[in-house]
Amino acid sequence: MEVQEQSDNTATADISNSAAQVRDWLTKELAEELRIDRSRIRADQPILSFGIDSVHIVSLMAKLEDWGGFRFSGNPLEDHETVEALSNYVADRIRK
Amino acid sequence: MMPTPPASVAEPPSRSVDWPRLLTVLVELLLIATVIFLFEIEQNRHLFPVICMLIAGFAIHAWLPQRQRLTCFAALSILCVLFVLGLTNGLVVLAIGGTLIGICYLPGPCKIRLGLIVAAVGVLVILRRQSPLPFWPVVGSMFMFRLISFLYECEKGKTKPHLTWAVSYFFLLPNPCFPFFPVVDFKTFRETWNQKEEWETYQRGISWIVCGLIHLLLYRYLRTNIVPQPYELYDVPHILLFMVTNYALYLQVSGQFHLITGLLHLFGFHLPRTHHHYFLASSFSDIWRRINIYWKDFLSKFVFYPTFYALRGRQASAGFALVCSVMLVFLSTWLLHSWQTFWLLGRFPLTSNDAALWLGGGAVVAANILLDSRRRDQGHSSVGWAAFSLAARTVGMFLLVSLFWSCWTKPGFLALLGPAIHRSGATQGLWVVTLWIAAAILLGTLFILARKRWFSDQSVEIPRDFFTSAKLHLALLGLVIAGSLPGSAILFTPGLAAAITKLRTDPATAEVAGGRLQSYYEDLNSAVIQAGPLLNALSPSATARREQAEGFYKVSRPADLYQQLDLIPGIETEIEGKSFSVNVFGMRDRNSLTLNKPQRTIRVAMVGSSIVMGYGVSDDEVFSRELQRRLNEPQTPTAPAIEILNFGVGKQWAPHRLVRIQRKVFGFEPDYLFYFAHQDEFRELASHTAQLVAQRLELPSRHLQEVVARSGVNAEMAPGAIQSRLQRDEAELLLAINRTIVDECRRRGILPVWIYLPVPAPAIEDPREKLVALAESAGFVVCDLSGWTTVREGLFDATEEFHPNAAGHQRIADALMQMLRDHRESIPFPLPE
Numbered sequence: 042m043e044v045q046e047q048s049d050n051t052a053t054a055d056i057s058n059s060a061a062q063v064r065d066w067l068t069k070e071l072a073e074e075l076r077i078d079r080s081r082i083r084a085d086q087p088i089l090s091f092g093i094d095s096v097h098i099v100s101l102m103a104k105l106e107d108w109g110g111f112r113f114s115g116n117p118l119e120d121h122e123t124v125e126a127l128s129n130y131v132a133d134r135i136r137k
Numbered sequence: 138m139m140p141t142p143p144a145s146v147a148e149p150p151s152r153s154v155d156w157p158r159l160l161t162v163l164v165e166l167l168l169i170a171t172v173i174f175l176f177e178i179e180q181n182r183h184l185f186p187v188i189c190m191l192i193a194g195f196a197i198h199a200w201l202p203q204r205q206r207l208t209c210f211a212a213l214s215i216l217c218v219l220f221v222l223g224l225t226n227g228l229v230v231l232a233i234g235g236t237l238i239g240i241c242y243l244p245g246p247c248k249i250r251l252g253l254i255v256a257a258v259g260v261l262v263i264l265r266r267q268s269p270l271p272f273w274p275v276v277g278s279m280f281m282f283r284l285i286s287f288l289y290e291c292e293k294g295k296t297k298p299h300l301t302w303a304v305s306y307f308f309l310l311p312n313p314c315f316p317f318f319p320v321v322d323f324k325t326f327r328e329t330w331n332q333k334e335e336w337e338t339y340q341r342g343i344s345w346i347v348c349g350l351i352h353l354l355l356y357r358y359l360r361t362n363i364v365p366q367p368y369e370l371y372d373v374p375h376i377l378l379f380m381v382t383n384y385a386l387y388l389q390v391s392g393q394f395h396l397i398t399g400l401l402h403l404f405g406f407h408l409p410r411t412h413h414h415y416f417l418a419s420s421f422s423d424i425w426r427r428i429n430i431y432w433k434d435f436l437s438k439f440v441f442y443p444t445f446y447a448l449r450g451r452q453a454s455a456g457f458a459l460v461c462s463v464m465l466v467f468l469s470t471w472l473l474h475s476w477q478t479f480w481l482l483g484r485f486p487l488t489s490n491d492a493a494l495w496l497g498g499g500a501v502v503a504a505n506i507l508l509d510s511r512r513r514d515q516g517h518s519s520v521g522w523a524a525f526s527l528a529a530r531t532v533g534m535f536l537l538v539s540l541f542w543s544c545w546t547k548p549g550f551l552a553l554l555g556p557a558i559h560r561s562g563a564t565q566g567l568w569v570v571t572l573w574i575a576a577a578i579l580l581g582t583l584f585i586l587a588r589k590r591w592f593s594d595q596s597v598e599i600p601r602d603f604f605t606s607a608k609l610h611l612a613l614l615g616l617v618i619a620g621s622l623p624g625s626a627i628l629f630t631p632g633l634a635a636a637i638t639k640l641r642t643d644p645a646t647a648e649v650a651g652g653r654l655q656s657y658y659e660d661l662n663s664a665v666i667q668a669g670p671l672l673n674a675l676s677p678s679a680t681a682r683r684e685q686a687e688g689f690y691k692v693s694r695p696a697d698l699y700q701q702l703d704l705i706p707g708i709e710t711e712i713e714g715k716s717f718s719v720n721v722f723g724m725r726d727r728n729s730l731t732l733n734k735p736q737r738t739i740r741v742a743m744v745g746s747s748i749v750m751g752y753g754v755s756d757d758e759v760f761s762r763e764l765q766r767r768l769n770e771p772q773t774p775t776a777p778a779i780e781i782l783n784f785g786v787g788k789q790w791a792p793h794r795l796v797r798i799q800r801k802v803f804g805f806e807p808d809y810l811f812y813f814a815h816q817d818e819f820r821e822l823a824s825h826t827a828q829l830v831a832q833r834l835e836l837p838s839r840h841l842q843e844v845v846a847r848s849g850v851n852a853e854m855a856p857g858a859i860q861s862r863l864q865r866d867e868a869e870l871l872l873a874i875n876r877t878i879v880d881e882c883r884r885r886g887i888l889p890v891w892i893y894l895p896v897p898a899p900a901i902e903d904p905r906e907k908l909v910a911l912a913e914s915a916g917f918v919v920c921d922l923s924g925w926t927t928v929r930e931g932l933f934d935a936t937e938e939f940h941p942n943a944a945g946h947q948r949i950a951d952a953l954m955q956m957l958r959d960h961r962e963s964i965p966f967p968l969p970e
Contacts, residue, residue, distance in 0.1 A: 094422075
């Protein structure tokens with residue numbers, strides 16, 4: 042039981058770590074795409090509200106796919122609108 | 138999967154109405170309604186009575202507690218359907234809509250629901266094709282796209298939305314007035330409801346309504362004053378003006394969409410903007426992002442993203458997936474435009490012209506996107522150069538989109554353009570155009586630099602609180618109302634007062650041009666709203682009024698003071714049982730007529746009264762057509778073709794004809810001008826010239842100016858006094874008009890022929906000798922056809938009728954043929970043997 046709990050905790054920590062990495066990567070790329078300072082990108086703000094358009098979004102998502110080594114099955118921003126939500130989702134995908 | 142009740146923002150326990158704010162919004166809305174009434178805005182769509190209903194609805198809605206507001210909105214939407222369409226058609230719309238909504242809520246697997254929806258839509262398509270009933274545009278408008286969005290969200294969500302949401306979304310007010318409606322996304326519709334503080338949302342709604350009204354008035358001004366007529370497209374400046382103003386006519390769509398979304402704000406829907414400074418787009422992809430944003434979002438959601446991620450899932454590169462997705466979006470745009478046209482107008486246009494344009498446009502946008510992505514990697518240029526580059530790209534894009542727009546919305550534009558730019562003098566004014574473009578780029582560069590200097594953050598928006606916004610709206614609306622009231626005309630110059638009066642009249646009520654003359658969006662906007670009896674009684678539409686119009690007024694429309702009226706281009710109707718068609722150039726002539734004269738063709742322009750126009754006979758019976766047939770009877774193979782162009786218009790006299798010749802006739806490069814005069818040749822000479830003088834308008838000829846100067850009249854005198862004094866100089870005025878026509882014809886190598894064609898009427902004094910002398914004195918080749926008939930029997934249908942019947946027109950054609958034979962020397966003409 043204790044071993045199982047420890048294993049769960051390790052997995053959660055891994056996800057958190059990788060979610061932080063994804064968030065970091067995403068913030069940096071988004072700031073570059075938008076040509077703004079990365080400090081202006083809030084993790085809890087919907088990505089589309091930064092004024093990025095569909096073409097640049099798919100380019101960014103394609104980069105994210107290549108970076109993470111996986112493929113989205115549909116538009117990820119429909120269900121994961123913010124940097125935070127998307128990072129968690131991507132970290133989860135990477136772990137799987 | 139039980140429906141969930143409508144979500145709403147938590148309401149404070151002791152909520153009370155904010156009366157100062159509510160009254161402020163109501164006053165703003167009343168001023169808006171006044172502007173709509175005074176300027177007859179969207180009168181054909183019955184906007185004024187509907188907005189009055191919505192203002193009352195808004196007051197109730199704002200007064201109600203939060204939890205009841207969505208129900209109130211749904212009820213208002215249903216009421217709007219019944220109010221606009223009447224009980225019978227309204228109930229049919231509600232029944233069809235209710236069935237479709239009911240299928241969406243059926244329990245069971247998604248595939249069954251989808252199958253049933255497809256089957257139901259298939260039945261509706263067949264019914265739409267078979268019976269063009271008046272409610273179809275509204276049904277189509279409500280369901281043709283929204284059903285996709287609604288089903289998608291329903292199937293995606295764990296629970297279905299409450300029925301109130303479905304009713305509100307599909308029967309969305311003011312959709313019954315505007316069948317051409319923005320494609321509102323269901324998710325956005327739901328999420329933006331009560332998203333912001335209510336008064337902020339209401340005030341933003343008012344801002345958008347005001348913005349919409351400005352767009353619609355600008356559209357009206359452009360359409361009635363600036364857009365060149367088809368017969369004016371013979372030089373670069375006019376062609377360019379036609380292109381850019383044709384694109385600018387899109388203001389009608391953006392105006393309507395602002396108005397619609399503004400109204401929805403009044404019921405708590407804080408919807409995003411539908412357009413964003415689309416004239417300032419700097420690339421093809423930019424225009425796609427700025428114009429009709431809801432359409433772009435709809436296609437992104439249902440075509441672009443799914444295609445992109447599906448291709449990526451098949452290991453396609455990002456570039457390839459992007460290009461394919463963009464191309465598919467443009468293909469869908471083309472097909473969905475036809476789908477939209479089918480529901481609104483009952484036809485499904487699929488033309489190779491549209492296919493080439495949309496797919497070509499898609500290829501350009503795809504290439505532009507790829508280039509854009511590379512350009513982003515390039516190093517930074519200087520601020521000045523960047524500003525210049527942006528300004529140049531914006532101006533260039535505006536011109537390119539204008540060209541695209543003209544090709545798309547006016548099929549045949551390129552065919553017209555080719556020969557037009559090869560005409561002699563077509564490039565006149567090219568340097569003026571170049572200067573305008575350079576000036577636009579320079580001003581743009583300065584504006585961008587200034588904006589960068591003072592507003593470093595490009596997305597800056599000046600925040601305004603509720604009352605500051607309200608004050609601005611009230612001041613603007615108050616000014617517009619005050620300026621448009623008849624009493625304020627004394628404050629303006631006569632010209633400005635006349636322009637305001639003209640702006641107040643909805644051009645759609647003064648003209649109903651044929652569909653082929655209009656642009657795509659104007660075409661879609663022509664979907665007829667058949668109002669119910671109650672609404673028709675409150676505000677009869679132009680269509681209803683036109684049905685009551687009789688005779689010549691059915692085919693003519695008011696024009697400026699010089700012309701006073703003109704034929705409605707493109708109209709095809711019947712007058713007293715006789716077919717009456719007007720071509721795109723506003724002439725009772727063939728639709729196949731082109732502005733450019735075909736090679737080996739001799740053109741004769743016939744100018745004259747309603748007799749020349751052919752009032753009272755069918756299109757094919759007019760003597761100009763008969764004469765053309767006879768003149769083209771088998772000749773030698775080398776003989777040129779002869780075209781007789783009919784410029785006749787009823788209720789116009791010599792001064793109007795002079796302007797018609799100057800404005801329209803010369804553009805067709807005629808070789809002969811046949812000017813027809815009757816006994817009434819002196820009519821309106823003094824009164825018309827007096828009006829021009831009183832209005833300080835420039836007289837259309839130097840000869841006329843000299844006569845007026847000699848007569849001693851000026852704009853300071855009372856109009857009656859001017860007319861009275863000019864009445865004494867009628868002969869001088871007519872001579873001046875004749876001389877102007879002859880001078881201008883001779884200068885262009887056109888032979889001016891004056892033909893006297895009196896109507897046999899013993900009671901009317903015959904001024905033949907006087908008129909002939911004036912025509913000869915001016916330098917016309919004079920032909921007197923006084924003997925074309927001496928009797929009326931068989932040639933006129935009634936005793937008091939001045940217009941010959943079909944036999945009369947045959948007789949006139951006989952007389953003209955004889956005239957050409959008798960005047961072989963003075964009128965050299967290749968006559969058939």
